[in-house]
Amino acid sequence: MDTVxxxxxxxxxxxxxTPFEHVALRGIDFEARCGEYVGIIGRTGSGKSxxxxxxNGLLKPLSGRVLxxxxxxxxxxxxxxxxxxxxxxxxxxxxxQLFEETVYADIAFGPKxxxxxxxxxxxxxxxxxxxxxxxxxxxxxSPFELSGGTKRRAAIAGVxxxxxxxxxxxxxxxxxxxxxxxxxxxxIDSYHRERGATVIVVTHSMEEAARRAGRIAxxxxxxxxxxxxxxxxxxxxxxxxxxxxxxxxxxxxxxxxRGLGVPLGRDIYTLEAVRDxxxxxxxxGGGDAT
Amino acid sequence: MLxxxxxxxxxxxxxxxxxxxxxxxxxxxxxxxxxxxxxESWSSYALMAxxxxxMIGVSRxxxxxxLRGLKPIVVIIIITAVLNVFFTRGEVIFELxxxxxxxxxxxxxxxMTLRLIMxxxxxxxxxxxxxxxxxxxxxxxxxxxxxxIRFPAHELAMMMxxxxxxxxILIEETNKIMAxxxxxxxxxxxxxxxxxxxxxxxxxxxxxxxxxxRADELAEAMESRCxxxxxxxxxxxxxxxxxxxxxxxxxxxxxxxxxxxxNFLP
Numbered sequence: 001m002d003t004v005x006x007x008x009x010x011x012x013x014x015x016x017x018t019p020f021e022h023v024a025l026r027g028i029d030f031e032a033r034c035g036e037y038v039g040i041i042g043r044t045g046s047g048k049s050x051x052x053x054x055x056n057g058l059l060k061p062l063s064g065r066v067l068x069x070x071x072x073x074x075x076x077x078x079x080x081x082x083x084x085x086x087x088x089x090x091x092x093x094x095x096x097q098l099f100e101e102t103v104y105a106d107i108a109f110g111p112k113x114x115x116x117x118x119x120x121x122x123x124x125x126x127x128x129x130x131x132x133x134x135x136x137x138x139x140x141x142s143p144f145e146l147s148g149g150t151k152r153r154a155a156i157a158g159v160x161x162x163x164x165x166x167x168x169x170x171x172x173x174x175x176x177x178x179x180x181x182x183x184x185x186x187x188i189d190s191y192h193r194e195r196g197a198t199v200i201v202v203t204h205s206m207e208e209a210a211r212r213a214g215r216i217a218x219x220x221x222x223x224x225x226x227x228x229x230x231x232x233x234x235x236x237x238x239x240x241x242x243x244x245x246x247x248x249x250x251x252x253x254x255x256x257x258r259g260l261g262v263p264l265g266r267d268i269y270t271l272e273a274v275r276d277x278x279x280x281x282x283x284x285g286g287g288d289a290t
Numbered sequence: 291m292l293x294x295x296x297x298x299x300x301x302x303x304x305x306x307x308x309x310x311x312x313x314x315x316x317x318x319x320x321x322x323x324x325x326x327x328x329x330e331s332w333s334s335y336a337l338m339a340x341x342x343x344x345m346i347g348v349s350r351x352x353x354x355x356x357l358r359g360l361k362p363i364v365v366i367i368i369i370t371a372v373l374n375v376f377f378t379r380g381e382v383i384f385e386l387x388x389x390x391x392x393x394x395x396x397x398x399x400x401x402m403t404l405r406l407i408m409x410x411x412x413x414x415x416x417x418x419x420x421x422x423x424x425x426x427x428x429x430x431x432x433x434x435x436x437x438x439i440r441f442p443a444h445e446l447a448m449m450m451x452x453x454x455x456x457x458x459i460l461i462e463e464t465n466k467i468m469a470x471x472x473x474x475x476x477x478x479x480x481x482x483x484x485x486x487x488x489x490x491x492x493x494x495x496x497x498x499x500x501x502x503x504r505a506d507e508l509a510e511a512m513e514s515r516c517x518x519x520x521x522x523x524x525x526x527x528x529x530x531x532x533x534x535x536x537x538x539x540x541x542x543x544x545x546x547x548x549x550x551x552x553n554f555l556p
Binding site: 017018019053056058081084085088089090091094096097098099109110113114144158159162 | 301302352354355466467469470471472473474475476477491492495496499500
């Protein structure tokens with residue numbers, strides 16, 4: 001798989017030279033391959049949100065480069081603008097940016113800015129609505145009439161309608177109920193699969209990271225301190241605890257089950273893995289999930 | 291984006307100026323402004339400048355911060371200076387078409403510019419060194435004698451403190467919304483006036499909605515803590531005049547007297 005987006009040692013400081021100076025990023029080397037699903041975890045204030053705003057050129061690094069397909073996205077104004085459309089960024093609580101009279105018009109805002117034809121815009125809006133599970137009649141409503149969860153989907157559709165090759169979401173499930181969370185993450189999964197897009201999700205949920213991400217990057221104090229598959233990351237349980245992050249609930253359940261004398265295998269971090277391990281134990285297998 | 295707004299911003303610190311009673315600082319600022327308008331001769335200007343520089347020094351406010359604060363009013367200063375240079379009657383030293391450059395004009399323009407810069411810097415010093423809460427407490431205390439004639443001093447102070455409190459929040463909100471719309475390819479920087487005004491719509495609509503939402507939430511939070519206006523309300527932090535306040539006020543009074551006296555000197 002080819003690298004689609006890469007950062008080379010980027011640093012960022014807010015309000016440099018004032019009493020409010022704050023160093024947010026201290027040299028980040030990161031890359032995401034084509035079609036990869038990357039989870040970003042880290043405590044509040046560890047630089048995650050600042051980092052993702054560098055990936056579509058909203059923020060300019062103090063030093064270092066951001067490369068999209070090997071080209072610096074700050075090489076020219078046109079390059080930065082092009083990067084905005086290729087790297088879709090969904091902010092926290094994106095429902096607060098809805099502004100149009102209808103959901104349809106709001107989702108069409110991005111495609112229109114891309115100067116697409118009306119036919120193409122329409123196609124993209126319906127496609128995006130399908131990805132996030134919006135019903136056609138909901139497209140005609142005012143975005144302010146919708147429920148909180150539906151508003152959020154409409155806002156995410158507004159980014160998906162640009163058909164970004166890299167879709168980045170900052171805590172997309174914050175404040176949603178459990179079913180809303182699962183549905184939204186399934187929607188993102190289907191965009192990931194069907195379009196072969198690279199997906200980067202910032203999350204505070206270890207469960208979501210363990211279950212959905214192919215690779216996890218751990219942020220602490222403006223640096224990436226760990227990066228690897230969920231198994232590689234969650235093997236460092238004590239280290240994660242020290243950072244104030246903790247383990248997925250399934251890992252704790254597996255630990256308790258092992259404490260009861262059941263010979264459950266290593267590296268079990270999702271509920272599905274617990275279930276599979278228990279079933280294979282009953283069938284008389286070894287029980288090792290790996 | 292909108293990050294560099296220093297207008298009315300508070301820079302926390304622990305200097306004598308920071309710790310002065312807000313009432314003292316408010317009164318001193320008014321006294322300072324009055325003195326500035328009484329000043330006429332160069333020597334009285336020099337005295338005022340000395341006083342201002344002394345205050346800045348004591349409050350340890352960064353010179354760069356003050357210069358940045360002056361940036362938004364540069365245009366006003368230039369216009370004032372140009373108008374004064376060309377439209378003051380007096381001894382003509384240079385003439386071009388209908389424009390007459392006079393000696394008196396140059397002097398008035400220089401003094402006007404100095405006066406404006408010192409006026410802005412002096413009043414900024416108040417907000418730089420006084421937290422918004424202390425400032426509104428001070429205003430309420432100074433206005434409270436007017437409560438006798440049913441002047442809503444407390445309500446006014448509360449509205450001011452809420453408005454001040456919301457300035458940074460709304461700036462942050464605006465930045466967030468701008469970033470989000472820019473992520474969808476919104477362009478705020480190119481095009482003619484109509485296009486730019488239209489480009490503001492995707493920012494203004496969400497901003498207004500969020501302002502109303504926040505106002506609702508704040509009202510609810512205040513009511514659930516039994517806020518019912520100023521009547522019978524006590525304070526956790528009472529204002530109190532200390533020795534340093536009286537010294538400052540005495541220095542202020544002396545400065546005004548000195549400026550008036552020095553006016554008679556050349």
